[in-house]
Amino acid sequence: KQEVTQIPAALSVPEGENLVLNCSFTDSAIYNLQWFRQDPGKGLTSLLLIQSSQREQTSGRLNASLDKSSGRSTLYIAASQPGDSATYLCAERGNYQLIWGAGTKLIIKP
């Protein structure tokens, strides 16, 4: 059974810090990996998508990396802001389905 793990489950950092969120996956035949943001009681917003042939993707203050050999992806957030507070989920795609992590709840303290 393919699994995706996100550690830590929760993270609290002061505003302005750079931070890294981790995502580990067991699927060696990964097709792509996406990072999502979810605000409380809301749907999910896609942040970055990395194809299996890519190593990283960048959007603004966000940078996501993918290392298939180690089964890891990281989401780097630069110069964190209180508005970045949310739950961040990663999901890897094998076939039709996405396999999801349980998320990291991020709190940025002003």
Place this chain on the structure above:
Amino acid sequence: DTGVSQDPRHKITKRGQNVTFRCDPISEHNRLYWYRQTLGQGPEFLTYFQNEAQLEKSRLLSDRFSAERPKGSFSTLEIQRTEQGDSAMYLCASSLSVSEKLFFGSGTQLSVL
């Protein structure tokens, strides 16, 4: 087209009643997914359509659940004889292709009393 829309946003029902949710994907997206999410967990896959064809259905989905996408555009998810364990956020998502980003609606929060 502003994105994926779901209706209703909230649904409260009594155990044993039937409920139906609607999802309107982004217009040019031929792939449509239904997920269920409970508090503190990642989304759980329910079913997937490519155009009007339902290509995969989770084994976790009992026969009380049915989904349709009759013309390859909007989709409906029906739950018959609801149970308290069905209480969750039901999320719909769409994408242009398997290699493209998945776009989610805001979800329908179901509470079964």
